[in-house]
Amino acid sequence: MLDYLQFVLTPQIVTGLALGVAVILVALGLTIIFGLLDVINMSHGEFYALGAFIALALGQVGLPFWALLFAVPILMLPIGYLVERGLIQRVFHSKDRHITTLLLTFGFALVLEDALRLVFGPNPYKPETPIRGAVEVLGTYLPLYRLFMVAIGGLVIVGTALIVYRTRLGAMVRAAAFDRNMAASLGVPVERVYAGAFAFGVALAGLAGVLLAPIYSVFPTMGRDFILLAFTVIIVGGMGSIGGAVIAGLFLTQVQAISSLYISPVWADPIVFGIMVIMLVVRPQGLRGGLGHA
Amino acid sequence: MLRLKSTLAALSVSAMLSGTAIAADPIKIGVVTPLSGTYAGIGQQVRWGLELATKELNATGGIMGRQIELIFEDEEANPSVAVQKAEKLFQVSKVDFLTGTVNSGSTLAVGQLAERSDKLIATTVSFADSITGDKCSPNVFRVNAKAGQQSAALAAWLVKAKPQAKVYYLGPDYEMGRSTVAAFKSNVDRVGGQSLGEVFAPLDSKDYTQYFGQLRAARPQVLYTSVAGNDTVRLLTQLQEFGLLEGLTILGASGTVTAQNIAAIGKAVEGFVTGVGYTAEIDTPENKKFVAAFQAANKADPDLYGADSYGLIYAYKAAVDKANSTETAKVRDALRGLAWDTPQGKKTIRAGDHQAEQIMYVVQVTGGKFKIVAQVAAADAIGPDVCTRF
Numbered sequence: 001m002l003d004y005l006q007f008v009l010t011p012q013i014v015t016g017l018a019l020g021v022a023v024i025l026v027a028l029g030l031t032i033i034f035g036l037l038d039v040i041n042m043s044h045g046e047f048y049a050l051g052a053f054i055a056l057a058l059g060q061v062g063l064p065f066w067a068l069l070f071a072v073p074i075l076m077l078p079i080g081y082l083v084e085r086g087l088i089q090r091v092f093h094s095k096d097r098h099i100t101t102l103l104l105t106f107g108f109a110l111v112l113e114d115a116l117r118l119v120f121g122p123n124p125y126k127p128e129t130p131i132r133g134a135v136e137v138l139g140t141y142l143p144l145y146r147l148f149m150v151a152i153g154g155l156v157i158v159g160t161a162l163i164v165y166r167t168r169l170g171a172m173v174r175a176a177a178f179d180r181n182m183a184a185s186l187g188v189p190v191e192r193v194y195a196g197a198f199a200f201g202v203a204l205a206g207l208a209g210v211l212l213a214p215i216y217s218v219f220p221t222m223g224r225d226f227i228l229l230a231f232t233v234i235i236v237g238g239m240g241s242i243g244g245a246v247i248a249g250l251f252l253t254q255v256q257a258i259s260s261l262y263i264s265p266v267w268a269d270p271i272v273f274g275i276m277v278i279m280l281v282v283r284p285q286g287l288r289g290g291l292g293h294a
Numbered sequence: 295m296l297r298l299k300s301t302l303a304a305l306s307v308s309a310m311l312s313g314t315a316i317a318a319d320p321i322k323i324g325v326v327t328p329l330s331g332t333y334a335g336i337g338q339q340v341r342w343g344l345e346l347a348t349k350e351l352n353a354t355g356g357i358m359g360r361q362i363e364l365i366f367e368d369e370e371a372n373p374s375v376a377v378q379k380a381e382k383l384f385q386v387s388k389v390d391f392l393t394g395t396v397n398s399g400s401t402l403a404v405g406q407l408a409e410r411s412d413k414l415i416a417t418t419v420s421f422a423d424s425i426t427g428d429k430c431s432p433n434v435f436r437v438n439a440k441a442g443q444q445s446a447a448l449a450a451w452l453v454k455a456k457p458q459a460k461v462y463y464l465g466p467d468y469e470m471g472r473s474t475v476a477a478f479k480s481n482v483d484r485v486g487g488q489s490l491g492e493v494f495a496p497l498d499s500k501d502y503t504q505y506f507g508q509l510r511a512a513r514p515q516v517l518y519t520s521v522a523g524n525d526t527v528r529l530l531t532q533l534q535e536f537g538l539l540e541g542l543t544i545l546g547a548s549g550t551v552t553a554q555n556i557a558a559i560g561k562a563v564e565g566f567v568t569g570v571g572y573t574a575e576i577d578t579p580e581n582k583k584f585v586a587a588f589q590a591a592n593k594a595d596p597d598l599y600g601a602d603s604y605g606l607i608y609a610y611k612a613a614v615d616k617a618n619s620t621e622t623a624k625v626r627d628a629l630r631g632l633a634w635d636t637p638q639g640k641k642t643i644r645a646g647d648h649q650a651e652q653i654m655y656v657v658q659v660t661g662g663k664f665k666i667v668a669q670v671a672a673a674d675a676i677g678p679d680v681c682t683r684f
Binding site for chain 1: 496528
């Protein structure tokens, strides 16, 4: 029994936790963009891939991993800003905003994925794991890099929540999400707040790319990996809710981790998506309210 | 005088034209292979292998004095696309023979079309045992080693290297994954190994750590896997990250670790063992000559797909020469039981199921490169003929 706890259950929960943090990192940008702009960003996964590839390229010219953690999100900011101002703003005010922005970002995702394939080729790359080794806690084997990722990911999530809920900038963002016209008439530069929030979401995706590249390897279609699970997380957590995304992300990945011990892991996905379907039927607004309402 | 000259000129031109027309009436070989998409890397090797052999034969007079012409179509590793492209090659381009299909589903589907069109096809890549097993076709040949030959070779090595090994299986959850695991498992049972359990992960799984719980609980000495491409990179590096590679020998299908992903896997690939029908390491003069020619032409090493495709053109030449015809029925008779020389040694096509018999090699990654650790005779790897249709 102790054996089972040590070698099977505990590591499974810890790996589930690491996966959960990874999914939340990807979902965080997605939920902010949805909560504020009311835009479903289908290209979010490809921004995650872009971040990983930028990290790969900069790593090859000799930039250390620690510098990448800052350099990549900073480089992603102007990219996100330009995409919002240059593409999304153009269709933002049309009547079917959901459809047009969804199609636009989906198309952009295809372009980005093929561009990555053209530049870097279809084969996978595996960046060196920056922190090697593992610790044994009470006989349970825990890789250091996964623990590091949980810690950094946790910091980023808490930091993001603090910015959104506890700063003046965050107040402007929430005001713009709550009532765009009222916020504008009170002097909030709504267009720039939108573009800035989009850029911030994209930068978070890029950061997730840097952090996850050593674990999941880097290749052009990697953007598809997390996107379904990330969408599930923000639907269950409540579109636009940071707290909801955290709860749902941790819950769903634990469901996956523990259920795959007892039943075929192939069933883990149907269970997770089943929870999403039940949620949509029973409580379509999700666990928590959106950005403008929290 | 002028008129005479121009008449003579016209005559000689027409003579030249008709002369070239006879010599240039080529034997057409259709190639339906993935030139784009996930399997583009495999299609590339197929193309390189076929083109090299064609160039060599054309330089020495082709087949029955006729040049060989290859006509390529992109199958996108999709059976329905492959059938459309094959139909086009049969009906419009009037090809004499067809090859190139990679996806086992494509090979089976194009095989049915070949039967209806009364043409012959050969695969140089597809692994699925059924192609020359329960779904065999009188119009389909396979010149590469099937999954069963690969796993028989691997099991023969396993019984010597690790007698009574405790084996765990992890495969991708689709036809190829399940059939490769089943094939290896029956071989392990046959040689007295112990099967502890199996798990099937969805294709393109990002995180294999969720399966490590079951793996750890079983405590195997050997892990057999048939994942491929990016999936292998993730599986092996994550196993390493979790310290699970200690004391664990990883065996795999021959598509698990290839030139496309070996660099990305890094140190985690050390010690990986697989059974293959070809490796560039084969130390014979014929293979060294082939590898040198292949490198000179393509600036890359041949892999099993390139070598088996190269060998196919020579098999077709041998069969057409023997039949003295390109007619389907005559070439089929000539191919049955045909023995011919390839870079990897002599191959023989078994008449009963159209499967090539060949020496199998067991290779292990040492210092980031595959090294041959054992050889298994063709007769020991081929397995029984289960084709009942002809």
